[in-house]
Amino acid sequence: MIIKVSIINVPINSAFDYLVPEELERKIRVGQLITAPFNTYLAYGVVIELNVPHSVFELLPIRSICQDEPYVSKEMVSVALSVSDHFLCPISKLIEMTLPTRFSEFAEFEYSLLNAQWVERKSQIEQQILLFINGKGVVNGNKIEKQFPTVKTKPILSMLVKANLLQRAPRLPKAVARTKYVKTAAIAISRQTFYEHENDLGKTPVTNERRRMALEYLFDEGIPVAVNWVYASSGCNKADLDELADREYIVLSEVEIFRDPLERVNHRSLGYGQPADLTSDAAAKETLQVMLDSQAKSSDIKPSFLYQKSDQKSSDSVYLRVVENAINEGRSAMVLAPEMAFTPKLVRLFSLKFPGLVGLFHSGMSNGEKYDTWMRVYSGKIKIIVGTMSALFLPINDLGVIILEECHDSSYRSAFSPIFDSIYVAEKLKKQFNTLNIYSSQTLPIELLYKEKYNISDQKTGLLKLLPSLPTAFETDLEIKLIDMRLELKTGNRDVLSRGLQESLRQSLANGEQAILFLNRRGDSTYVFCRDCGQSLRCENCDSVLVEHKMENSRSTMLLCHSCGFNMIKPEKCPKCDSKSIQSYGLGVEKLEEKCKGLFPTARILRWDLDSAKSEVLDELALVHFANHSADILIGTQMMAKKYQFPQVTTIGLVLADVGLSLPDPFVNERIFQLYYEIIHLAGKQAKTRVYIQTFQPENELLRLITNIEPAEFFGWEVQNRFRLNLPPFCSLINLEYHHSDQNSAKYDAYQIAGVLRSKLSAIGDEKAEVIGPVPAYTNIKNPFAGWRILLKNVKIEMIKELDLGQGWKIDVDPITI
DNA sequence: AGCACGCCGACT
DNA sequence: GTCGGCGTGCTC
Numbered sequence: 001m002i003i004k005v006s007i008i009n010v011p012i013n014s015a016f017d018y019l020v021p022e023e024l025e026r027k028i029r030v031g032q033l034i035t036a037p038f039n040t041y042l043a044y045g046v047v048i049e050l051n052v053p054h055s056v057f058e059l060l061p062i063r064s065i066c067q068d069e070p071y072v073s074k075e076m077v078s079v080a081l082s083v084s085d086h087f088l089c090p091i092s093k094l095i096e097m098t099l100p101t102r103f104s105e106f107a108e109f110e111y112s113l114l115n116a117q118w119v120e121r122k123s124q125i126e127q128q129i130l131l132f133i134n135g136k137g138v139v140n141g142n143k144i145e146k147q148f149p150t151v152k153t154k155p156i157l158s159m160l161v162k163a164n165l166l167q168r169a170p171r172l173p174k175a176v177a178r179t180k181y182v183k184t185a186a187i188a189i190s191r192q193t194f195y196e197h198e199n200d201l202g203k204t205p206v207t208n209e210r211r212r213m214a215l216e217y218l219f220d221e222g223i224p225v226a227v228n229w230v231y232a233s234s235g236c237n238k239a240d241l242d243e244l245a246d247r248e249y250i251v252l253s254e255v256e257i258f259r260d261p262l263e264r265v266n267h268r269s270l271g272y273g274q275p276a277d278l279t280s281d282a283a284a285k286e287t288l289q290v291m292l293d294s295q296a297k298s299s300d301i302k303p304s305f306l307y308q309k310s311d312q313k314s315s316d317s318v319y320l321r322v323v324e325n326a327i328n329e330g331r332s333a334m335v336l337a338p339e340m341a342f343t344p345k346l347v348r349l350f351s352l353k354f355p356g357l358v359g360l361f362h363s364g365m366s367n368g369e370k371y372d373t374w375m376r377v378y379s380g381k382i383k384i385i386v387g388t389m390s391a392l393f394l395p396i397n398d399l400g401v402i403i404l405e406e407c408h409d410s411s412y413r414s415a416f417s418p419i420f421d422s423i424y425v426a427e428k429l430k431k432q433f434n435t436l437n438i439y440s441s442q443t444l445p446i447e448l449l450y451k452e453k454y455n456i457s458d459q460k461t462g463l464l465k466l467l468p469s470l471p472t473a474f475e476t477d478l479e480i481k482l483i484d485m486r487l488e489l490k491t492g493n494r495d496v497l498s499r500g501l502q503e504s505l506r507q508s509l510a511n512g513e514q515a516i517l518f519l520n521r522r523g524d525s526t527y528v529f530c531r532d533c534g535q536s537l538r539c540e541n542c543d544s545v546l547v548e549h550k551m552e553n554s555r556s557t558m559l560l561c562h563s564c565g566f567n568m569i570k571p572e573k574c575p576k577c578d579s580k581s582i583q584s585y586g587l588g589v590e591k592l593e594e595k596c597k598g599l600f601p602t603a604r605i606l607r608w609d610l611d612s613a614k615s616e617v618l619d620e621l622a623l624v625h626f627a628n629h630s631a632d633i634l635i636g637t638q639m640m641a642k643k644y645q646f647p648q649v650t651t652i653g654l655v656l657a658d659v660g661l662s663l664p665d666p667f668v669n670e671r672i673f674q675l676y677y678e679i680i681h682l683a684g685k686q687a688k689t690r691v692y693i694q695t696f697q698p699e700n701e702l703l704r705l706i707t708n709i710e711p712a713e714f715f716g717w718e719v720q721n722r723f724r725l726n727l728p729p730f731c732s733l734i735n736l737e738y739h740h741s742d743q744n745s746a747k748y749d750a751y752q753i754a755g756v757l758r759s760k761l762s763a764i765g766d767e768k769a770e771v772i773g774p775v776p777a778y779t780n781i782k783n784p785f786a787g788w789r790i791l792l793k794n795v796k797i798e799m800i801k802e803l804d805l806g807q808g809w810k811i812d813v814d815p816i817t818i
Numbered sequence: 819a820g821c822a823c824g825c826c827g828a829c830t
Numbered sequence: 831g832t833c834g835g836c837g838t839g840c841t842c
Contacts, residue, residue: 005842010819016842039841040821057842 001025002059004049006095007038013090016045017052019061031070031077033099036062046095048077071378072098073395075432080393082428086459087813088800089418097393097418100374101367111157112138112167126156130165184224185241187215188251194219197249202240210236211244218250227252283468284314290467291322295329295400295436303465304430304437306407306444306452312645315440316349322401322436323384327354331400332383334429336391336422338409340364346386346405354384361387361394389414389422392429399433402426407439407448408674410816419812423448427462442681443674443711446718450729460814478680480691482707484698485656486532496595501653501692505596508651509603509632513687515651517596517635518679519589520659528559529658529696530574530582537575537582592655593635606631638675649683650690657695657703665817666727669702673714676706726793728814731768734792734800735812737777746808750774750788753803757792760799768794791818 001020018036020028028034032047037060044066072080072095080094113134132147133139145153160166194215201211213234218225227241244250287307294302309315323333335350337343340362351358359373359382376382378395385391389412404412404426412422423439430437439448444466450456452464483498493499508515528537537559557570574582593607608622626634629648660672676693683689695703705714723730736753740746754774761769770793777787792800800811812818 002842007841010841012819012841014842018842036842039819041819043819043841055842059842 001028001050002052002054003028003047003062004052005034005036005045005062006048006091007036007043007045008092008096008099010038010043010092011090012092015048015091017055017057017059018045019059021061024062024065027065027068029070030074031072032068033066033071034062035064035066036060046072046077046099048081048091048095071100071395075429076393076395079425079428079432083418083420083425086424086797087418087420088797088811089420093418094393094420097390098395100378101371110138110140111144113165126160129153129156130160133166182255183227184253184255185214185218185227185230185245186224186251186253187218187222187249189249191219194249201244207240210234211240214240214244215249224251224253224255281311281314283310284318287467288318288321290465291318291436291438292325295322295325301463302430302434302436303463304427304439304461306448306464306466307438307440308444308466308468309440309442319403319438320349320353322403322438323350324353326400326436327357327383329400331398332385332396333401333403334385334387334391334394334396334399335401335403335405336387336389336412337405338388338411340388342405343386343388350384350386357383359385361385361391363388363390389425392422392425399429399435401436401438402429403438404440406441408441408443408445410671413816417810419810421460421814424460424814427460430462443677446670446715446722447729449715450719456729477688478683478691478709479688480680480693480707480709482698482703483692483694485694485696486698496592496655497599497653498692498694501651501694502599504651504690504692505600505633505653508649509600511650513650514626514629514631514646514648515633515653516646516649516679516682517592517633517653517655519592519635519637519655520657520675528570528582530577530579532579532581533574533577537571589635589637596633596635600633603632604630605633605635608634608636646682647687650687652680652683652689652691654679654691654693657693657706658697658700661697661700661702666722666725667817669718669721671817672702673706673718677709677711680706680709731793732795733815733818734795734797735815735818736790736792736800736805737787737810737812738774738789739777739787739808739810746788747774749808750790753805754790756803757790757795757799761795766794769796770794789818 002017003020004015005018006015016036016038028047028050030047030050034045034047035042036045037043038045042063045062047070076098077095080091080098083089084091084094111133113130129144129148132144136143141153141157144157157166198212198215199208201215202208214230214236217230217233227238230241231237241250241252245252287305291305294305307315307318319335323335326333335346337346343360343362347358347360359376361370361373361377365373373382374394377385380397382396385394385396387394404422407423414420426437426439429435448461448464449466451458451461452466455463457463481500483500485498488495488498495502497505505515530537559568559570571582573580589607593605596603596605606622606626608626625631627646634646654676657676660668665671680691683691693703693707697703701717705717722728727733738746738750738753740749751774754771757771761771772791772793774788774790777789797813805811
């Protein structure tokens with residue numbers, strides 16, 4: 001039999017065919033971990049297909065099957081293959097994601113002496129190495145390296161192998177993470193025996209006393225205790241315990257322990273825990289009923305639900321009920337959040353109702369924690385997985401529900417290889433396990449809403465259904481003002497805070513209420529605009545916004561168009577109105593904090609940016625701090641979006657809403673709308689909240705729509721934009737990005753590939769397909785020409801496969817940003 | 819990733 | 831004339 005194997009820990013795109021020795025043919029199954037000769041060494045691989053047709057190669061047989069029961073289910077293998085196929089990422093990388101933990105990075109070799117009488121005239125170091133190996137019998141390559149740290153041992157060893165003095169054999173490295181054990185000690189004698197021997201425990205009185213103390217302590221405990229505790233409480237050491245064990249006074253053993261990542265989850269709650277009673281929320285109640293009905297029906301293709309959230313508490317209740325239903329049916333659930341920081345509240349929500357059944361999984365956990373959680377999922381102990389997108393490939397049995405919280409978030413798509421999309425994976429899982437899928441958000445993605453509206457079912461998303469079916473009216477008492485900062489300037493206020501916002505802050509503080517100031521940092525000072533006419537500088541050819549680049553070897557600043565490659569030296573005057581107040585606009589969080597301190601010296605100000613949100617703990621502390629009203633003004637960047645709700649907040653200021661508005665990216669409108677919508681909704685729903693959106697371009701249509709905060713209206717507008725510009729959902733996109741240290745060859749290679757694609761497309765007469773570029777990629781500020789980008793519209797993925805792009809190319813299928 | 823192969827410059 | 835630098839390309 002010939003099988004297809006994905007070799008793991010080898011960064012290659014293809015899988016390899018192997019023969020199965022006759023004696024293994026009955027045992028071989030898809031998903032099994034096997035070992036096979038690869039190149040010059042032995043490697044691990046996962047079986048991804050059986051009974052492969054004969055290929056032209058001279059095939060090698062696999063060496064062994066590592067375990068009979070596959071680590072990876074055939075369903076998971078199928079999902080991994082689909083993802084690899086659609087997003088064109090290496091199958092080995094996806095298979096690795098399905099495995100318990102990374103297996104050791106490198107192939108290892110072990111060496112043994114082949115010829116006992118080594119030649120005397122060998123150099124001294126060679127003799128030393130041979131002596132070392134002779135002393136040990138069989139030695140691991142890296143042990144030899146450690147023994148001779150000053151020498152490069154690998155070439156010497158290779159030479160000795162060639163000279164027939166050494167034998168080299170490939171050795172499989174052990175998995176990095178494994179079950180953790182802790183050594184324990186327990187008393188094994190009676191008090192009586194103890195008293196008989198308490199004075200002859202050691203040779204010296206000091207030793208005797210240490211051992212006596214240890215025994216005393218173990219008597220007190222009565223049960224097996226971790227040896228570390230014994231050391232700590234009695235001052236004894238390992239030798240003492242070994243001696244006592246030899247005399248059979250105590251019993252040493254090992255206990256498997258479970259590294260619980262949930263230990264660190266802070267169970268102080270920010271108003272979470274008690275789910276809302278749904279009887280008062282008609283929309284949520286109806287939503288839940290539809291979902292439960294869908295869960296009950298087992299056959300047919302079910303839609304995935306787009307859940308238009310209006311209120312966090314109601315949606316939590318919906319999740320709880322849906323998950324409960326799955327658990328009752330003996331199935332399990334997967335609840336994902338876009339970022340690690342959002343997982344604690346989900347853990348809290350579910351572990352209150354299902355203690356012991358919840359497991360957390362995200363990339364921030366240690367290898368050991370991940371390994372243990374993986375094993376507990378594999379063995380069926382964990383029924384509810386809370387985590388980020390890396391949890392999608394956990395070996396969960398009989399999956400019943402998949403929930404993606406805040407499904408619009410860009411973190412649901414990996415930024416680096418393998419680049420893929422969580423919703424795509426969720427759809428594939430649904431196909432395999434017949435799950436109920438819920439994609440939930442306050443601001444649902446345009447593309448999904450569009451497909452739902454026109455009943456478009458494709459490979460990417462399947463069939464979608466929007467719930468609640470009736471759009472929820474906006475209930476919060478909000479007063480939103482768009483502030484023209486040009487007018488502020490003209491009337492003499494050069495401050496970053498408008499008079500209206502200052503007055504509102506003053507009022508909130510006077511009433512003992514709270515305020516949030518938001519500063520969008522994206523595109524920090526990289527774009528240039530005129531303070532008088534409010535216009536950003538745009539490309540002469542294609543009207544895209546020009547982006548500022550400080551050139552390394554020059555004092556002048558370059559403006560660069562990322563759509564067509566046009567560039568110019570930054571002018572001194574605004575080309576439109578001749579004003580000299582043309583500048584790149586950047587305002588730091590620190591600066592804003594100072595400003596506020598100056599204006600409101602008595603207010604307690606809390607800054608929340610990258611520095612203060614480094615760790616989960618600090619992050620949570622800051623929030624609790626603010627929620628408890630230990631601070632009056634919260635200043636933050638986009639990371640505070642969609643966190644929690646703060647009922648005492650009555651003023652929200654978007655300090656400079658323009659930032660990021662005009663980034664050269666076709667998806668920027670949607671991202672800004674989602675972000676600002678989230679920020680505005682940080683306010684609770686108890687008091688009237690005043691929102692100030694400060695801008696230099698109040699006529700901007702997007703800002704007007706944000707001020708209206710009517711998602712349906714924004715949807716209509718943006719769908720028209722997408723149609724006009726022929727963007728998703730009206731076309732498919734593939735973004736190719738190429739990076740090379742050498743500017744010229746980067747450009748040359750990119751142009752060459754674009755040329756090949758164009759001629760291929762015209763050869764087959766594909767009129768819908770389009771090749772745009774290459775243009776400089778917006779990734780490297782210092783050296784903007786090092787990266788080049790080609791955007792493909794309606795080009796079939798098979799065509800890219802045929803190109804077989806080499807190193808340096810990044811392939812982004814269905815990109816969400818370019 | 820790890821290794822072989824192969825093409826150029828430094829040294830016996 | 832040979833050793834060894836690492837640039838390129840292959841692994842069933």
